[in-house]
Amino acid sequence: MKKLLTVSLALLTVALLAVSCGKKQDAANAKSFVIGISIPSADHGWTGGIVWWAEQAKKQLEEKGCKVILSTAKDSAEQVDKVENLLVQDLDALVILPHEPSPLTAICKKVAEKGIFLTVVDRGLDEPVHNLYVAGDNAGFGRLSAETMVKQLNGKGRIVVMEGIPCAVNSDRVNAFNEVMKANPGIEILASQSADWNTEKGLKLMENYLQKFKEIDGVWTGDDDVLLGALKAYEESGRKDIKCFIGGAGSKAIVKMVLDKNPLVPSDVTYPPRMIENAVLNTYNALAAGQRPAGETVIVPAEVITPENAADFYFPDSMY
16 A cells, blocks of 8 residues: 655655664664666756765765665666666666656566665656655645745736646646635736746746736746746846746755845745655665565655745755
């Protein structure tokens, strides 16, 4: 039976299958395993964060004596090939963030059939063959973004929306955002178009919005990379009408703006790339405890970043 857990990011590493309750396991007593990590290449900010946090997890487990093989791939086809290569490495576990669920489902089934512990991150497979699934709360992300926007605009204003790549993740976020807005008729959505979670497309779409609409009160980009592009377009336009921009994911550039109390970026909403680190550490905990869940799910809730708590989300050494 699938078990669903919703926990804060700070508690995630101990919320599931913790093996150190009551005593700490030092390096001399740590158990050694071979763990593969398969993730997308750093093709934009959020995946850059995924790579950085995966490297942090790798360092931690290598200190425990584990062999950790970190593999990145530019697309789904390359990721399938690289997972095939990992399968000859005598893996005890594989932690994978699929480029796309469908092309990676067959190879992940092969991993599971070989008895290798399988942890899937962020993008669920077409078939639930995982032992552990760790993901962000996409509906919560959209809902909190909308609630924050309503609060910033005091329930009245005209806004534009920049959606992500058309997919289930984007739909969950946008649908939840729109549900909140339906309950707040003082907010009018002037337009909602895709910027593909891409900085350059965010800049161009913002330029189009600024040309089309003479007054805009708020902008939800749904992504911090897109937000950087939108802010640049707005700055270059010379306009002064927009009251707030809200992005998402918690990139260090945007968190720093929140921390510095930038009036245009009063808050951000998390979708933390750090979930890969927690997925890797929980996988190790399960192996060390000799436990093998079936279909376990952990959801990392979205959180609002404000000037008051921004320091807790600011990692200046991170790639993202």
